Amino acid sequence: MSSGDTGFIMLCSALVFLMTPGLAFFYGGLVRRKNVVNTMMACIGIMGLSIVMWVLFGYSLSFGGNHAGIIGDFRYFAFQGVGADPGPYADTIPHLVFAGFQMMFAVITPALITGAVVGRMRFKALFLFIAFWSLIVYYPMAHMVWGEDGFLAALGSVDFAGGNVVHISSGVSALVLAICLGRRRGYEHPSYRIHNIPFVTLGASLLWFGWFGFNAGSALAADGLAAHAFMTSAIASASAMLIWMLIDYLKSKKTTLVGASTGLVVGLVAITPGAGFVPIWSSFLIGALVSPICYFTVVLLKQKLKIDDALDAFGCHGIGGIWGGIATGLFGKTSVNSVARWNGLVFGDFHLFTAQLISILVTIAVAVCGTLICIGIVRIFTPLRVDVSAEISGLDFSQHGENAYPSFNGFDS
Secondary structure (H helix, E strand, O other), rough: OOOOHHHHHHHHHHHHHHHHHHHHHHHHHHHHHHHHHHHHHHHHHHHHHHHHHHHHHHHHHHHOOOOOOOOOOOOOOOOOOOOEEEOOOOOOEHHHHHHHHHHHHHHHOOOHHHHHOOEEHHHHHHHHHHHHHHHHHHHHHHHHHHOOHHHHHHHOOOOOHHHHHHHHHHHHHHHHHHHHHOOOOOOOOOOOOOOOOOHHHHHHHHHHHHHHHHHHHHHHHHHHHHHHHHHHHHHHHHHHHHHHHHHHHHHHHOHHHHHHHHHHHHHHHOOOOOOOOHHHHHHHHHHHHHHHHHHHHHHHHHOOOOOOOOOHHHHHHHHHHHHHHHHHHHHOOOOOOOOOOOOHHHHHHHHHHHHHHHHHHHHHHHHHHHHHHHHHHHHHHOOOOOOOOHHHOHHHHHOOOOOOOOOHHHHHH
């Protein structure tokens, strides 16, 4: 047991927790004024739901025991047996600290999905969907990648901090949900602008800050590997931001704050699976390449395919996560982290690259099938979409009876 490692992972857990309010600001700034409360409430509500589910049975299904490499059991129901002694996954920190760190990932992952459905999905339906999605998609994915004898880990694929578990699963699910939900009214004739750019930048900054805990903390110790993941995260995000700014300039002769904020986020997404596996020099390439990949995918989805992934959850997290997983198969090195069984493709070995491709395909399949099942279950209880009048008036008032920006004349009384 190490008090230094324990304190470090508890701090990282708090940083990851901060990412979900950061996401609320990031998404909230991007939407119309009439949907700000609803968009932010989705993230905040998920924080409460996910924590309760995780403590009751989510952690146990993800990390307790093993059934066919796909799911755990209920041995840790309500954190029974999860205490101050080290657990099976980390020798130098209390089992409870490991469970708490992983809980923060279970909080932010489903919140990422909400960006695809803003402005048109009933809050009740979204809340139910997230509950079922966590059970059917997230917990099995966490077990397959990080759990005891997990199926994907057994194949030799690696995912340092959640490329498959967090980003690909949520991004692909967001795309499927957006397609099933349909486009917003007037989608092909957009008449609104991003309502609050400072909110977007505040949210992106909080995400960047928290992501250092997200990636460095996944080393599960305050050691050289954590420092390595910290630095690759900083480099990839900065590189992606600069390239996104360059793309903006080449397209419109102007750099935008929203573009810079988006670029830094996709850079962080891309480095997540390989932060503790790839050499530092490769993080420049991983970050620089993810921006054009995500940028032109978003253009394809929205302008060519007319898919209303409202805030680009799939374009940024799904595609960014897929590139990150592939890049880990290209640049991963056993000398950086011996958890990787083989070196990447650029170092002459194809085994890791092949395992990464298989894990990505499995993650996509689980996300698509799981999302369709969740949608079917939710439709038994409630329609997915709000009615026309609620969509026109805005979901803030129709779903919550609140207004983010009430009319203001003089002092409040």
